[in-house]
Amino acid sequence: MQQLFLVAAIICFGMAAIKFLTARMTPNHAPAPKAPPEKKPRGDVLSPEEAKRRMEENDAALVLDVRTQEEYDQGHIPGAVCLPNEEITADMPIVFDKDAEILLYCHSGRRSAEAAEKLKKMGYTNVADIGGIIDWPYETTTD
Secondary structure, eight states: OHHHHHHHHHHHHHHHHHHHHHSSOOTSOOOOOOOOOOOOOTBOOOOOHHHHHHHHTTTOOOEEESOOHHHHHHOTTTTTTEEEEEEEEOOOOOOOOOOOEEEEESSSSSSHHHHHHHHHHHHHSEEEEEEGGGGGOSSBBBB
């Protein structure tokens, strides 16, 4: 009887060891682990260098900060006008020429992308997204 229990114990121990070892192995048929998704660059966002060049070449370019007034007051690109993304509607308080060069930015780029799409749908033809002020390496002001 003791021999039967010993054999059963050895079999159970052996099965547990096999289960443990095979769980740690990658089967031959398993797909290779996927790489994390790459952050896709948005092709419609101007680099800070390109945006600065456009601002310098075109004094009439409108630079819109689409963050909140509080964020704008904490620091913004010189010459930028605060027009929060939420206020960009068909009846917005400021109206621009449909072909005016409009450069948009926010904190990280999400709101400026939304604002650019809204303006394009409203018929503005020369809209460019600068992205986020967090990536702006040039001067900012609180004036």
